[in-house]
Amino acid sequence: DVKVTQSSRYLVKRTGEKVFLExxxxxDHENMFWYRQDPGLGLRLIYFSYDVKMKEKGDIxxxxxxxxxxxxxxxLILESASTNQTSMxxxxxxxxxxxxxxxxxxxGTRLTVL
Amino acid sequence: GDSVTQMEGPVTLSEEAFLxxxxxxxxxxxxxxxxxxxxxxxxxxLLLKATKADDKGSNKGFEATYxxxxxxxxxxxxxxxxxDSAVYFCALGDAGNNRKLIxxxxxxxxxxx
Numbered sequence: 443d444v445k446v447t448q449s450s451r452y453l454v455k456r457t458g459e460k461v462f463l464e465x466x467x468x469x470d471h472e473n474m475f476w477y478r479q480d481p482g483l484g485l486r487l488i489y490f491s492y493d494v495k496m497k498e499k500g501d502i503x504x505x506x507x508x509x510x511x512x513x514x515x516x517x518l519i520l521e522s523a524s525t526n527q528t529s530m531x532x533x534x535x536x537x538x539x540x541x542x543x544x545x546x547x548x549x550g551t552r553l554t555v556l
Numbered sequence: 557g558d559s560v561t562q563m564e565g566p567v568t569l570s571e572e573a574f575l576x577x578x579x580x581x582x583x584x585x586x587x588x589x590x591x592x593x594x595x596x597x598x599x600x601x602l603l604l605k606a607t608k609a610d611d612k613g614s615n616k617g618f619e620a621t622y623x624x625x626x627x628x629x630x631x632x633x634x635x636x637x638x639x640d641s642a643v644y645f646c647a648l649g650d651a652g653n654n655r656k657l658i659x660x661x662x663x664x665x666x667x668x669x
Contacts, residue, residue, distance in 0.1 A: 483661070484660065490656065500656075532599055545600075545602075546601075546602075549598055550598070
């Protein structure tokens with residue numbers, strides 16, 4: 443069974459802190475994604491990665507960076523957390539099997555920045 | 557560019573009622589279409605998908621048909637249950653980058669006993 447795990451379900455940080463959100467998938471998927479989900483705004487893509495050490499900006503990359511040193515792990519980094527980054531963060535992975543790939547999601551991390 | 561438009565929620569129904577959640581899209585080419593569901597406190601999971609025109613995706617009593625002529629992919633269920641209370645997202649494959657999905661804003665469904 444497909445499994446995507448995220449390091450924390452809930453996280454509280456202070457403004458200015460460096461924050462790491464970790465995502466691990468056990469399916470040998472090539473593609474991994476970070477989204478944030480906010481009420482009324484749906485899912486917005488922050489960054490995605492299609493291979494180790496490869497990344498592409500999504501729709502809202504400002505204030506975020508990512509790291510993919512191993513195929514199974516994709517990290518989202520908030521260099522200096524701000525209150526407007528309080529949100530639900532969702533990680534997903536996918537594998538190309540012709541056409542558009544089905545994405546598999548983790549349970550999410552609800553981040554609060556005080 | 558490509559986009560997805562879902563009916564706004566929240567939608568409130570009584571148990572055993574018929575459900576329709578409208579989804580229309582704008583896209584170049586013939587993208588794959590998806591419905592995802594997010595139960596309270598959880599991540600999203602794939603509910604069903606269709607990869608070409610006139611395909612019908614189905615799962616857990618839900619159905620959606622890929623209608624090219626009306627550019628629609630409406631989600632239907634004949635008899636909803638309390639356990640179907642969730643947020644439903646329509647999405648389409650990005651023609652410019654088929655690794656990515658373009659998402660609707662989601663429709664919240666509450667089913668009362």
